[in-house]
Amino acid sequence: MLNEIIYRIGVMKRNPSMNACYKELKKTEFASREELDKLQNERLQELMVFCYQNSSYYRNIFLAQKVNPIESVFKVSDLRFLPILDKKTLIKENESIHTIKNYNFKKLFFSETSGSTGEALTFYKDERWDSYNRASINRGLSWFNVNPWDRNGYFWGFDFNFFKQFKIKFFDMLVNRFRLFSYSDKELSVFLKKCRKAKYLEGYSSMIYEVAKLANKNGIKIDNLSLIKGTSEKIYPYYHKETIKAFGCKIVSEYGAAESGIIAFECPEGQMHLNEETAIVEVVDGRVIVTNLIARSFPTIRYDLGDFVELSEEKCSCGREHKVLKEVTGRVGSNILGENSTFYPSLTLYYVFKNIALQHGIELAYRCEQKVLGQLDVYIEHDMTKKLVKILDNEFKKYFNGNVSCNYYSTQSVRVKGKKLKDFVSFI
Ligand SMILES: [Zn+2]
The missing domain is CATH 3.30.300 (GMP Synthetase; Chain A, domain 3)
Structure with missing residues (x-):
């Protein structure tokens, strides 16, 4: 109860539009294919008009392609006539892509991604975009009967000094979270003990796998979790055997990127559904190309994320009509x-x-x-x-x-x- 109150106060202060975004997303959770297509076309049109009016980068591109979204309707199927954006362009044309000088956003968050190529990309995220992203994650959690304020264990990198650990522990407490700071026997046994009171775990899937292996080695079994969510790393099928044995669940996949937001979330039937309310996903030569429908401060239209993916035509038995991402097969480029x-x-x-x-x-x-x-x-x-x-x-x-x-x-x-x-x- 207290955790829910703290969570809600935090949301009210940081993301005032999040509750509305969440309600919107829940409304279309079981929308028909036609409804989803209609929604995507409408949101794309709005995005195109906004970019035409506020981003000098996109305005130039549209002019070159003779696209005028104010005068004529622009559809999802027209996207293929626009050029594909890569990360280098996002860095080089950073200022002209940004719309923050032309449009007055009430609230912006600074975001930085380092990425594997080394060069950092920085941008500003408008509040609604950030809220939609968080709401999309929360919708995914809801599929497993998990609330964002529920007790959770967190796996992330852990090169922290004492002071940093102290600070992190304080903020973790506010969001009802605990985490593993090292693989030492003592740390691990404390962490696993805390897991017995947790509702879900999340973080790097390779770390979750590592801890599951150690738990299995020590004969520890935890059976109270509703969800294990793996983010930002590929989830290999052999991970599941260890996590099911140790924690009673497989690792559920959340796929996304800072620039594009949540792209897909796995449902309880084990299929990764595209988050079609917030993103249009195209596959060009096996590569995933994403248009973020919500971002306004730093819009990305047809962004090449650098991953190879496969989409599936199969219908999922859960009843959701959102398209299914079959697999993220690997990184492009190396x-x-x-x-x-x-x-x-x-x-x-x-x-x-x-x-x-x-x-x-x-x-x-x-x-x-x-x-x-x-x-x-x-x-x-x-x-x-x-x-x-x-x-x-x-x-x-x-x-x-x-x-x-x-x-x-x-x-x-x-x-x-x-x-x-x-x-x-x-x-x-
Ligand atoms: Zn499904």
């Missing part, structure tokens, strides 16, 4: 370099290990690094038997054609402590 100037997208790894799982029934936790041209270091959470090496060699050969030689290392955990798990890192 290449494995072979001899003879050959290169292979890091997505290759996804197929290699997927094939091994399908053909040999071995699900491997892996991480790969490249430090030398033509060589790949492969770390695997499995005993390195001769048989396994042969399977790996055969599979890699199919893709690399002998241009990349692999070194295999058996490891307790493929995770680099305190860091986000990436399946491939290049040091070249």
Whole structure:
């Protein structure tokens, strides 16, 4: 009760429009396909008019493409005539994309994303955009009968000094949250004890997996959770076996990005539904292209998020008509370099290990690094038997054609402590 009151006061102060956004989202939760299409077309038209009037970057693009949303209707199907935006453009054209000089927003939040490419992107988020994003997360939580103020355990990076920890613990208390600060036996047992009174867990899925493994090793079982939510990292299918054993639930996926907001949220039937009220998702050459329908202070129309995804045509048995994101297969851009100037997208790894799982029934936790041209270091959470090496060699050969030689290392955990798990890192 007290936690709900604290939560509601916090929302009132920080995100005054959030309750209205949440109600809107709940209204269309089971909307028909036609209703969702209509809503997307209407919201896109509003966005286009706003950008035309307030963003010099988009105005120039529209003029070049002879698009005038004030005079004629612009539909979702017309989006394909507009150019695709990438992160470099968001950084370079930052000021002209922003609308904050032309439109008077009541409240803005500063946002910064570092990303894997190194260069930081900064932008201002208007209050309604931030509210819609939070409300979208809360709608997802509601599918699992979880309230945002319910007691929750949090997994995130943990390079904090004492003072920072103290500060974090104070704010965690306000939002009814506790977190793991290290993997020490003592910390872990305190954390797991707290889990017994929690409603849900959230954070890096590789960390949740790590803790589930440790809990299983120590014979600890927790059966009171309603939800485990994995964010910002790929969730591998083998994670679920450990988390179901330790915590009684699989990891549910939330997919999104700071620029685009929540893009998809997994339903209780295990399908990731697109958040179609706030985003239009297109797939171009396998890449996910997102138009944020809500953002006004820093609009992103047809933004290439840098992920490869697959959409599914299947209808979900939960009754929601929102389109289904089948899988986020990998990051765009990082290449494995072979001899003879050959290169292979890091997505290759996804197929290699997927094939091994399908053909040999071995699900491997892996991480790969490249430090030398033509060589790949492969770390695997499995005993390195001769048989396994042969399977790996055969599979890699199919893709690399002998241009990349692999070194295999058996490891307790493929995770680099305190860091986000990436399946491939290049040091070249
Ligand atoms: Zn569903």
